[in-house]
Amino acid sequence: MEQENRFNKKTVRVKPSPIGKGVYACQDFRPGDQIGPVCGRVIDDPQYGSSYCIDLGHERSLEPHTPFRYLNHGCEPNCQLVVYDIENEANEVIDQEVMVEVLRPIQAGDQLLIDYAWPIEAAIPCLCGSPKCRGWVVDQTLLGELQRTKQTQSTKKMVHKTKKKCDGTKDE
Numbered sequence: 001m002e003q004e005n006r007f008n009k010k011t012v013r014v015k016p017s018p019i020g021k022g023v024y025a026c027q028d029f030r031p032g033d034q035i036g037p038v039c040g041r042v043i044d045d046p047q048y049g050s051s052y053c054i055d056l057g058h059e060r061s062l063e064p065h066t067p068f069r070y071l072n073h074g075c076e077p078n079c080q081l082v083v084y085d086i087e088n089e090a091n092e093v094i095d096q097e098v099m100v101e102v103l104r105p106i107q108a109g110d111q112l113l114i115d116y117a118w119p120i121e122a123a124i125p126c127l128c129g130s131p132k133c134r135g136w137v138v139d140q141t142l143l144g145e146l147q148r149t150k151q152t153q154s155t156k157k158m159v160h161k162t163k164k165k166c167d168g169t170k171d172e
């Protein structure tokens with residue numbers, strides 16, 4: 001309950017974005033600000049996966065509730081998720097908290113964006129619209145590997161296209 005009270009609903013709101021729902025700032029934030037904790041359901045299953053879940057480490061995931069459930073990916077993120085392990089006196093992790101922290105200055109009305117840094121198997125084309133867009137929702141360090149895979153595929157398609165041209169309107 002306390003966690004919910006800490007979250008002031010006026011700091012952010014969920015509204016439609018160009019790619020589905022998004023989370024928008026209702027006030028300015030500075031780098032280092034903590035916008036709020038991501039509340040949700042903790043799942044103790046290493047096999048668990050969903051489009052929204054957050055990897056907590058220790059083979060656990062967090063299925064976030066609104067509003068931060070709708071944080072979209074951006075290749076130039078202005079926020080990041082930080083997982084805090086909360087330990088007891090014996091240094092055992094007894095709880096975890098995920099905090100949305102600000103990376104770059106945010107003005108009221110800006111959409112909050114994080115870098116999903118997905119693995120290659122999960123990569124999808126990116127529609128973030130940033131001038132620095134990587135083209136894929138994928139971990140930056142894996143981008144080179146992903147592009148090599150995709151280049152091989154597009155080369156195959158080009159061969160196919162050339163064939164079609166020869167079959168067509170050569171002599172009319």
Ligand SMILES: [Zn+2]
Nearest residue numbers: 075126128133
């Ligand atoms: Zn992008």
